[in-house]
Amino acid sequence: MIIENFKNLGAAAIASSVRAGDASPSDMIRASFERAREIGAGRDGLNIFLHSDESASLEEAEVMRARLERAPDAGILAGVPVAIKDNIASLGLPTTCASRILAGYVSPFEATAVTRLRAIGALIVAKTNMDEFAMGSSTENSAYGPTRNPHDVRCVPGGSSGGSAAAVAAGITPLALGSETGGSVRQPAAFCGVVGVKPTYGRVSRYGLVAFASSLDQIGVLGRTVDDAALGLETIAGFDRLDSTSSDAKVPIYRLSALGGPAPDPQSPDTEAIRLGRSPVPLPPPPSAKTLRGVIIGKPKEYFPDSLDASTRDLCERALDRFRSMGATIRNISLPRSPLAIPVYYILAPAEASSNLARFDGVRYGLRVDPGKGLKAMYEATRSQGFGPEVTRRVLLGTYVLSAGYYDAYYKKAQAVRTLIADDFRSVFASGVHAIFTPTTPTPAFPVGAISDPYEMYLNDIFTVTANLAGVPAISVPIGRVRHLPVGGQIITAHFDEYTMFRVAYALEAGLGGEAHQ
């Protein structure tokens, strides 16, 4: 059957119609692929997918249908098509990180986050385009060509999770997984007018996420709405014995945060029933002056510099007004060390990357180029032909800052300043601020090819990278448009307080209503 209005359906709506038997999982797969064709998601169009296989997805959908017949409670994402960033290992479709060095590589194991999605009924439809090894802010650094922004094909979708953001923005899937190291979910979410969440470091298992900078990397979720993102995150969050840095802190039902108030006990039978989809999530009351009563939202001056794009500033002020009208208090705050975040990040992330990418050596898997001049020549030919220019640049930068004589001046110094940046966040939250609001990016999406200077490109992460360095959760929510290009607002909360982050995000989404996309 034809699914009406598929491109506007949220994950929860798709799952409930599948579980009610109104549509089959295969219907949803067909609708997803039909939408991809309609919008031109292919290589010669938006270039969103790197790998997809409609017939394999349809077979999985059939398996899901059979499972649903046996157990109608088969999961709250039953039949929901999901796109996965190509640096997250999956069985079936390749995992190439948009790099030549992994061309054709199919992982023999699956990321914990993907396994958890499948376990509650999600269907993987595609691996999405990205900046090679997640190094970039525009999805132009893909070995397989840039992805285009569905709102304006002349513009970039942001990056590095540009393919996942574009898939959601284009209405191909209601949910997608991306990954963050310095803003790679939130920035493309902002550029594409969708919701993007980066959880607390340790909240989601990194097992199966191809490492870029291990102390910063987190899998994140992109969704059309806050509800999609909340549902996606509560599904993949939680301790994993395969990731030593994952946290065993309890995972609340984030969707209940829309009701306001503190998180209910995740262990109680009522919340458990909601988590499993046996009871529906109660509808939140319409936004009112009570919605955010008692909530203190910090506005950090360092994130509203004079140089900020004027239209972006106006949209942020509008969002802050909505917070006020919903009962929140806006407090001017300072995160004084935030301006140091870009230098710190571009020392630490390349340093870790230089080590994480050493495994791509042509010995056990992936590309091998052997000029026949011995082992060292094989290493050098494989790696120089396998990696693109930005990856090469960062691996060299990282090697440099770790090398003898430079370690203290760069790596060690940057680690210390990272601590100071995190301390700023800790003291703001300790002072009673519940959430911090900032623009997600300094500007809306820019044209493909517009930025060629590497450092200028790095500055795209200026408002997002601090959350990665501090390890705190953050979400980007659409707050309006500059002409036709979306703008995102960012909400940051304390470590493991995704519940409050989602509460404020739900309120903002409801408070802006249709204005969020105007």
Next chain:
Amino acid sequence: MSRERYEMVVGLEVHVQLKTRTKAFCGCSTDFGAPPNVNTCPVCLALPGALPVLNERAVELATRAALGLGCRVNPVSIFARKNYFYPDLPKGYQISQFDQPLATGGSVVIGKNEKGSDVQIGITRLHMEEDAGKSIHDRYPGATAIDLNRAGVPLIEIVSEPDIRTSAGAGAYLRTLKQILQYLDVSDVSMEEGSLRVDANISVRPPGQSKLGTKTEVKNMNSFSAVERALEAEFERQCALLDSGGKVEQQTLLWDGARETVRPSRTKEGSHDYRYFPEPDLRPLIVDEKWISDARTHLPELPEARKQRLAQEFGISPSEVEQLTATPALSDYFEAVARASGDGKAAYNWVMGEVLAALRPSGGDIAHFRVRPADLAELLNLVRDGTISHTAGKRVFAQMVETGKQAAQVAADEGLLQVGDESAIATWVDEVLSEHPEEARRYLAGEKKLQGVLVGFVMIKSKGRADPKRVNQLLSTRGG
């Protein structure tokens, strides 16, 4: 000779494989001898997206080793990445520990000096790390074959202070260290099987000078004696170099056992820049103080303590104790026999004599020897109370080794129970005297030295069952 003008200064780095069932950071088996790359998984193959999780047992064994070597165990230690490319190093880095190791500041006593005081070698640090795989260079022409079964096996690295002054001292240190680690039961410590590996740092200086000379690192030794010989060769080389007005260059050298010489490795100096930094995939290793004190309380008895206790308890000499404590299995065996038989001296004689002789042909392990200590003790008791003779005892032992039967049963089956009965012995004596009239005549005529011969005939006739004391007594009365 030039070498008398210099003093050797040596520090050793010893890598020891820990005795765990699974690897340091994944659940793959550590068994030897599996087909290539069978004991591998996404983690130890370094597949994209795989992550390490630390093996609890490895921490336990490393901590035990540290405590046994008198080190201070640091409550917080940090894993670090040591970055270098090599095809048997799958991740392109080794997970190791760098500026915050598991343990620091221990020592071992390797003997006594001329003045009778302990010669002590300091231990700078002990840290945990993972092993690399194996590169096989000589099986396929023009190619190197990589087997990653060993990749990720847990190791400890024990770094000594530069306290060693002679090659013999290096050998003594290594033997002492090996013995301690065996007693602690943390490793198989076999250099032949590669579960113990040694690199040496050596420099020379004029005696009395406190400043250290430029050191070289010597690798590729495959036995303790190779370490000693390599140090001698390198010492000679450095002395000769200085005598001829040259300077020692900091470099890595490889021991060539076939040529009995060291030669420079081909790698350029300075090309090793390991770019250590804290391993972000693991959190700090936190060893609880209580856990450390429990581990200290439950530490197995160390060789020195065992020696003192055995000497005291069983009244055996220092040199005998030294032999008995060579390995923990041998001393365990001895102690069980000595305790069950109540006779340390006999236990020493039997264990060092018959038991080791019986094990020798098969090269067997005393821990799995067929004759259990309690069975040997029973045999010793039979001999001591005269139920069987010492000679018969050896025959019984041989049967026990062969059949696994108990001593008393073997003695009975073989008719070896000693006969002390006067009438039976008298009959054998009479028979012998009548069967050997010439010897009998001369003996009875007073040629006393023939008594031994006649006793021998009686023993043969009785198949060893006659109690020689009684036979002697009887013959004396006849001859008297």
Next chain:
Amino acid sequence: MAVTRQDVLHIAELARLGVDSARADELTKELSAILAHMEVLSQIDTASVPATAGVGTEGTPLRPDVGESPLMERTLESFAPAMRDGFFMVPRLATHEDSAESGA
């Protein structure tokens, strides 16, 4: 601190990245320009800041010394560039000596 061409060639060697002469010149400029932006950090007083070693304050979790490794749903042969008799094959090292260089 400006990066020199020699630095670039040295780190390219450490990172096993073949860099040709023209690219080495470009990279020298690019890396110097990027690192110039990092100089700001040298002005920050971090003397009293503890180095953030690793992540988090809890100890690393430990796994029992038993059990199985994560499953492999594909064989090594399905992704290895060159295998023979179960071994990963690589071009032979320049000399046997190099083998003794391997870390552990």
